[in-house]
Amino acid sequence: MEVNLVSDTVTQPTPAMLDYMFKAKVGDDVFKEDPTVNALERKVAKMFGKQAALFFPSGTMANQTAIKVHTQPGEQLIADKDAHVFNFEGGGVSFNSGVSCRLIDGLYGAFTAEQLKGQINTPEFYHTPITSLVCIENTANSAGGTCWDLDEIRQIRTVCREHDLKLHLDGARIWNAMVAKNENPMQYGSLFDSISVCLSKGLGCPVGSLLIGDEQFISKALRVRKVLGGAMRQIGYLAAAGLYALDHHIDRLEDDHQRAKELAAVLNDKKFVRSIEPVQTNIVIFYLDQGVLVTEFLKLLTQHGIKIIHLGQGKLRMVTHLDYTSEMHARTLQVLRSLEL
DSSP, X not given: OOEEOSOTTOOOOOHHHHHHHHTXXXXXXXXXXXXXXXXXXXXXXXXXXXXXXXEESOHHHHHHHHHHHHOOTTOEEEEETTOHHHXXXXXXXXXXXXXXXXXEOOBTTBOOHHHXXXXXXXXXXXXXXXXXXXXXESSBGGGTSBOOOHHHHHHHHHHHHHTTOEEEEEETTHHHHHHHHTOOHHHHHTTOSEEEEESSSTTOOSSOEEEEEOHHXXXXXXXXXXXXXOOOSSTHHHHHHHHHHHHHSSTTHHHHHHHHXXXXXXXXXXXXXXXXXXXXXXXXXXXXXXXXXXXXXXXXXXHTTEEOEEOSTTEXXXXXXXXXXHHHHHHHHHHHHHOOO
16 A cells, blocks of 8 residues: 655545536636636635635645736735745745845744744835735745644734735645634635635645735736746636535545644654654654654655655654545554654
């Protein structure tokens, strides 16, 4: 039995999802004539209480488009030090938008409104970049899938209004956060100027993200998507997967969260595990004890048919997902309990 816990992006479409995709009505989306992607964009915008949404081939392109629309070259955005937009989008902030990043040393991927206040540059002081955008990532991937506190985000929203800053949500795993904390999309839509949401992680779609905002923002985003090469044709087949997932795959995220917590509990009992980040959703990040080689640990897991990922600097990650079955989970727990290093 092969078990892949590298990411929640490794899933395959379910038979029911594939059937829904095959039956989709499609058209040319460059002319905005694909009825299925139009329906998906309307549905997601309505979910978050926003005016419009736009389908993207990737979350990275959606985030980079938002940054491009919200900023001008030479300006600066603020994000947590572990933020995806800074660490894992190929330097796109500087390459695409000519913008620098000011990073906050937050706790488990989240910073406070008070921390934010101390990082905003004075607009009149022309020696420093103009601060124009704040980016939040929920859940915080590199911090172990942790969730932001909604009240803290409200306070951050207030700070942004006071300083005329735009606020963007990298919501690649916002579905996980909402399920874990019993929240709803409208709560987030009321707080952010723009939101990116991913369909190909927890929801199990083969590809796709959406960018959400008001009509003027999405109109500008449409042009940037074109410049970045993201204009597509008959994408209703992919959009159909998103429509199916939104109706069938959100509530089941709780299964992924529970399994991640059970994996963490077993790891916590092993002497060769030095520490584990708090587990709130579907990501388990842990570190091995000094003297235990990461390469040897990974090799041992591979011999048992289990794949996880090493993120560098001793950080190991397991991610539960749609294709990680109860049988795979039982097998993985058994292997972890039996390991002695």
